[in-house]
Amino acid sequence: MLSYRHAFHAGNYADVLKHAVIALVVDYLAQKDKPFYVHDTHAGAGRYLLGDAKAQKTGEYRDGIEKVLAAAEPPAALLPYLDVVKAMNPGELVHYPGSPWLVRQLLRPYDRLFLTELHPADLKLLQGTFERDRQVRIEQADAYETLVAKLPPKEKRGLVVMDPPYELKDDYQAVVNAIGDAYRRFATGTYIVWYPVVERARVEAMMAAFKATGIRKQLRIEHGLRPDTDQHGMTSAGVLVINPPWTLKAAMDEALPWLDKVLAKGAGQYRCQWLVEE
Numbered sequence: 629m630l631s632y633r634h635a636f637h638a639g640n641y642a643d644v645l646k647h648a649v650i651a652l653v654v655d656y657l658a659q660k661d662k663p664f665y666v667h668d669t670h671a672g673a674g675r676y677l678l679g680d681a682k683a684q685k686t687g688e689y690r691d692g693i694e695k696v697l698a699a700a701e702p703p704a705a706l707l708p709y710l711d712v713v714k715a716m717n718p719g720e721l722v723h724y725p726g727s728p729w730l731v732r733q734l735l736r737p738y739d740r741l742f743l744t745e746l747h748p749a750d751l752k753l754l755q756g757t758f759e760r761d762r763q764v765r766i767e768q769a770d771a772y773e774t775l776v777a778k779l780p781p782k783e784k785r786g787l788v789v790m791d792p793p794y795e796l797k798d799d800y801q802a803v804v805n806a807i808g809d810a811y812r813r814f815a816t817g818t819y820i821v822w823y824p825v826v827e828r829a830r831v832e833a834m835m836a837a838f839k840a841t842g843i844r845k846q847l848r849i850e851h852g853l854r855p856d857t858d859q860h861g862m863t864s865a866g867v868l869v870i871n872p873p874w875t876l877k878a879a880m881d882e883a884l885p886w887l888d889k890v891l892a893k894g895a896g897q898y899r900c901q902w903l904v905e906e
C-alpha cells in the first residue's frame with residue numbers, strides 16, 4: 629500500500645540538501661562534452677505547487693527553501709540548485725522542483741532522464757509534466773527491479789538517484805541490495821542515495837551495510853535541525869554519494885555551515901565525511 633506523497637514535504641530542509649547535491653552532480657556531468665544518463669528510481673510528482681493544500685498543511689517548505697531563498701550570499705555550491713528554483717519563480721515562491729524537474733533543467737539536448745514511479749496519482753502528474761518530452765522516459769514500475777535492467781547506460785556516464793520514502797522497514801536493506809547490484813553493472817556511475825534519520829541505529833546499520841559492500845569512494849553528507857531523539861519524527865537527513873565528483877566534498881564543506889546558520893540558527897548538526905575513501 630503506497631501512502632507517501634512527497635507534496636507534503638516538498639522544499640523542506642531535507643529536500644534542500646538532497647536537491648543541492650543532485651544539481652551539483654548533474655552540473656558537473658554537464659561540464660564534459662559527452663552525453664550522460666540520469667536514472668531517478670523514486671521520481672515522485674516531478675514538480676510541486678507550494679500553494680497546494682498538502683504543502684500548506686505541513687508548511688515544511690517555510691523552514692527549508694523559503695529561508696534559503698531569503699538569505700544573503702549563498703555559497704557557490706548551492707547555485708546550480710537555486711538557479712533552477714529561481715527560474716521557476718520569477719516573482720514570489722510558488723513552485724518547487726522535484727528531482728525530475730531539477731535534473732531536466734540541467735540536461736543538454738543529447739542527455740537522457742529515466743524515471744520510475746509507482747503511485748498512480750504522482751505518476752499522472754509526472755506524465756503530465758513531461759508530456760512530449762523526448763529526453764524523458766517514465767515507467768510505472770518498481771524502483772529496485774527496474775534499475776539493474778537499465779544499467780549500464782549506453783552513454784557509459786551517468787547518475788542514479790535513489791530516494792525512497794522508507795515507509796517499509798525493508799527499504800533500508802532493499803536500497804543497499806539494489807545499489808550493490810547496480811554498481812556491479814555500472815561501477816563508474818555516480819549514485820546518490822537519500823536517507824532520513826528517524827531512528828539513528830537504523831541509519832548506522834544501513835551505513836555499515838554500505839561499507840560492507842566493498843564499494844570505494846562513498847561520501848556521506850548529512851544535516852539535521854534537531855538532535856537525535858527516541859521520539860517519532862525525522863531529526864536529520866542525508867545523502868550517501870558513491871563516486872562523487874572530486875569537487876563535491878569541498879563544495880559541501882563550505883555549504884553546510886551556511887545552511888545550518890540559515891536553517892537552524894547555527895545550532896543544528898551536520899557532517900560531510902568519507903564512509904569509504906578511494
Ligand code: SAM
Nearest residue numbers: 634670671672726727745746747770771791793
Ligand atoms: N525523488 C523525488 C524528489 O526529490 O522530488 C521524491 C520522491 S518521494 C521521496 C518517493 C516516491 O517513491 C514516492 O512518490 C513513492 O510513490 C515512490 N515509490 C515508493 N516505492 C516505490 C517503488 N518500489 N518503486 C517506485 N516508486 C516508489
